[in-house]
Amino acid sequence: MDQQQGYADDVVKGFILWSMVWGLVTVLIGVLISLQLVYPQLNLPPFLTYGRLRPVHTNAGIFGWGIGSFMAFFFYITQRLTKTRLWSPGLARVQLWLFNVIIALAAVTLLAGMNRSKEYAELEWPVALLVVVLWVIFSVNIIMTIAKRKEEQMYISLWYILATLVGVAVLYLVNNVSIPVSLFKSYSAYAGANDANVQWWYGHNAVAMVLTTPPLALFYYYLPKSTGVPIYSHRMGVIAFWSLIFMYLWTGAHHLLWTPVPDWVQTLAMGFSVMLIAPSWASVFNGYFSMEGQWNQMRDNYLVKFLIFAITFYGLQTLQGPSQAVRTFSAFIHYTDWVPGHVHMGTLGWVSLVIFAGIYYTIPKLYGREIYSVGLANLHFWLAVTGQIIFSITMWVAGVQQASMLHASNPDGSLHYSFMETLIELYPYWTWRSIAGIIYLASLLVFLYNIVKTISAGKAQPAEQKA
Amino acid sequence: MDLASVYYLGVTFLLFGIFVAIVVRTYSRKNRERGEDPKYRMMHED
Amino acid sequence: MTERKMVVFLIAATCVFLVGTIVTMVVPFKSINDPKLKIATVKPYTPLQLEGRDIYIREGCNNCHTQTVRPLLADTERYGEYSKTGEFVYDQPFLWGSRRTGPDLARIGGKYPDAWHEKHMKDPQSMVPRSNMPKYAFLTHPLDTSLTEKKMKTLGFPYTQADLAACQGKTELDAMVAYLQKLGTDIPWREAAKTQLVGELKNPFLDNVTVLPEGKKIYDANCAQCHGADLKGGVGPSLVDIDKPDADIFTTVYAGRQATGMPAFGDTLGKERTWKVVTFLKLRQRH
Incomplete structure (x- = not known):
């Protein structure tokens, strides 16, 4: 039997294609809300205001594009690393339906103003309950497949996959505990500083369990597959794995420096954030060392280009993140545009570039076709990287400028600038950020076109590659 | 040194000990082949 | 064998998660709930304020x-x-936020009069030129009070029938303003922070016409929204025929007047710029 046919891959195709739809939605809304900041008349109350659209942007990005594509890749990678057919393809189909229903419901309820207000946990309790059901059926399917695996040892990607399943479950359940008032309204079970601390324990570990461990699972799988050379050190991956999942959970309160959350919690978060550099960079080095003797592939192989740029952005991200987690620097840049600049280096640079590589690798395999155009893939790459870099750099500069102005004082001790004087200085930067977003949007359109053409009109792959 | 500091240091050293144990075990000569085996095996499939 | 190994792995990974979780998420409940941190003057929300808070969350x-x-x-x-x-x-949930596209609101209560907020919510740019806040004029529709009592019960906040009756006939905007006016006022910080101006207050720019252009600029940026571009008044009174000693005007601008809703501008303007705007107010009548 052809191995490829033995795997349940229809659902992988479904998740990939739907996640691409939600990814496009994410960036479209991102561009819209970035323009709203410069042109407030683009707010169309009540439904299309910045306040209601921004959670749609983040939820569509993290859950629609991120989780959606990770579900596809977890199904794909798990089956291959275990040499085992998915435990229940039927359940996976149900999961795809439920996933799309949830994302659509999320968009509708958020625009209607049903919103718990906690970042990345905005969905009201009925939708949040559906998310729990979704995650349970996903986890059961993956865990049962791994339990029945035909490979005794688990490759490091599977470690990250399993950690993701457990981590997201714990985080989501705890932070979503609510007291319902009606079908559309609930209050958080925690109050004030407690609620803040629970929220950012969740919020920062959503970064760990959704935006770090899944892309690392992908990276460890797709880099060797793309280069044809094994990863540099599996054992270093193991050490980095345990260190990473241990340290991440301590760092949430670096989002709460200088707030009424206890100082000792803030200090621990600060310390562990700095220590996180080690396991993060272990993965970066694992990627770079794997390229020894293979650096020519940066020129010849567009998949490698996506992956190595991705891990480089991850490396920069995990240096910048800890620096922001230090009290003195946080005092300066927190609450300014610096932070969205940081976040988008992670999401547009690291996470999305890995997902792009995964899709470029997987779609041709699943459809038995060659990629429609390598030229377009390269164009996509350069547009995406250019857009991302313009985005982040303008935001960093804007953040530093505003921070400097906010902290400037006169000789008599009064503040030199009013808040509005600092805000109006941001408009030019925000215009540039919108331009960067539009460049990224263009890159995404090139990508979508290339993938659709690959599926509909790509050349059939030579037989020996298909096996 | 008060009790809290002793406790704090104790936990720190305990955690560090666990970390060292994991590193030693992972990088032991005995584990060398087994520890690196998955990275070769994953190259075979599909 | 393979199954057992995976189960062991899952348990191990869960335990690793739980260490940091317990230390930095569970244990802090004890520190935060410390009775010593309680502030006796902090009051729960009234029904109207709570409805306002829910609108703040909704938007x-x-x-x-x-x-x-x-x-x-x-x-x-x-x-x-x-x-x-x-x-x-x-505060269930907390609303500390993570980004100051607009200013912090933790202590907005009592800073401006209600009329300022109403005008500002309906048309932010009319009060704060070049602001990028969306217009919330649609909040002027009637407040839905069908769940108000249930919400108060759910959160265990005390209320009277009069409190509930106070929500009748109110708009969403009224509720929002009631909420904003409560923020940060449970401790008497405004009184405590009230600037004590000691010593003789003497205008360093007395009759100095060279500061008029700058005084006008400061006026346009900070005062015109309430007192009118032509000084004929609006939310605040007319200043056309202001006939008070320079020192009195200085004190009002610098330290504010709680009773009339006049905000304090000392922190944003400093002494020098405050004197310049005082000079502008006094001299413009003659020039």
Whole structure:
């Protein structure tokens, strides 16, 4: 039997294609809300205001594009690393339906103003309950497949996959505990500083369990597959794995420096954030060392280009993140545009570039076709990287400028600038950020076109590659 | 040194000990082949 | 064998998660709930304030406004006394936010009169030129009170029938303003922080016409929204025929007047610029 046919891959195709739809939605809304900041008349109350659209942007990005594509890749990678057919393809189909229903419901309820207000946990309790059901059926399917695996040892990607399943479950359940008032309204079970601390324990570990461990699972799988050379050190991956999942959970309160959350919690978060550099960079080095003797592939192989740029952005991200987690620097840049600049280096640079590589690798395999155009893939790459870099750099500069102005004082001790004087200085930067977003949007359109053409009109792959 | 500091240091050293144990075990000569085996095996499939 | 190994792995990974979780998420409940951090004057929300808070959440105001003043000069000078743990015990959920696209609102209560907020919510640019806040004129429709009592019960907040009756006939905008006016006022920080102006107040720019252009600029940026571009008044009184000693005007602008809703501008303007605007107000009648 052809191995490829033995795997349940229809659902992988479904998740990939739907996640691409939600990814496009994410960036479209991102561009819209970035323009709203410069042109407030683009707010169309009540439904299309910045306040209601921004959670749609983040939820569509993290859950629609991120989780959606990770579900596809977890199904794909798990089956291959275990040499085992998915435990229940039927359940996976149900999961795809439920996933799309949830994302659509999320968009509708958020625009209607049903919103718990906690970042990345905005969905009201009925939708949040559906998310729990979704995650349970996903986890059961993956865990049962791994339990029945035909490979005794688990490759490091599977470690990250399993950690993701457990981590997201714990985080989501705890932070979503609510007291319902009606079908559309609930209050958080925690109050004030407690609620803040629970929220950012969740919020920062959503970064760990959704935006770090899944892309690392992908990276460890797709880099060797793309280069044809094994990863540099599996054992270093193991050490980095345990260190990473241990340290991440301590760092949430670096989002709460200088707030009424206890100082000792803030200090621990600060310390562990700095220590996180080690396991993060272990993965970066694992990627770079794997390229020894293979650096020519940066020129010849567009998949490698996506992956190595991705891990480089991850490396920069995990240096910048800890620096922001230090009290003195946080005092300066927190609450300014610096932070969205940081976040988008992670999401547009690291996470999305890995997902792009995964899709470029997987779609041709699943459809038995060659990629429609390598030229377009390269164009996509350069547009995406250019857009991302313009985005982040303008935001960093804007953040530093505003921070400097906010902290400037006169000789008599009064503040030199009013808040509005600092805000109006941001408009030019925000215009540039919108331009960067539009460049990224263009890159995404090139990508979508290339993938659709690959599926509909790509050349059939030579037989020996298909096996 | 008060009790809290002793406790704090104790936990720190305990955690560090666990970390060292994991590193030693992972990088032991005995584990060398087994520890690196998955990275070769994953190259075979599909 | 393979199954057992995976189960062991899952348990191990869960335990690893739980260490940091317990230390930095579970244990802090004990520190935060410490009775010593309680502040006796902090009151739960009234029904109208709570409805306002729910509208604040519904509209996602927390996406642009924070509600924590940090113990940093730039924060305390701009927004007021730094935030205390005990001030948030009735906040389910907390609304500290993460990005200040707009200013912090933790101590907005009592800063402006109600009329300022109403005009500002309906048309922010009319009060704060070049602001990028969306217009919330649609909040003028009637407040839905069908769940109000249930909400108060759910949160265990005390209320009277009169409190509930006070919500009748109110608009969403009224509720929002009631909420904003409560923020940060449970501790008497405004009185405590009230600037004590000691010594003789003497205008260094007395009859100095060279500061008039700058005085006008300061007026246009900070005062015109309430007192009118032509000084004929609006939310605040007319200043056309202002006939008070320079020192009195200075004190009003610099330290504010709680009773009339006049905000204090000392922190934003400083003494020198305050004197310049005082000079502008006095001299413009003659020039």
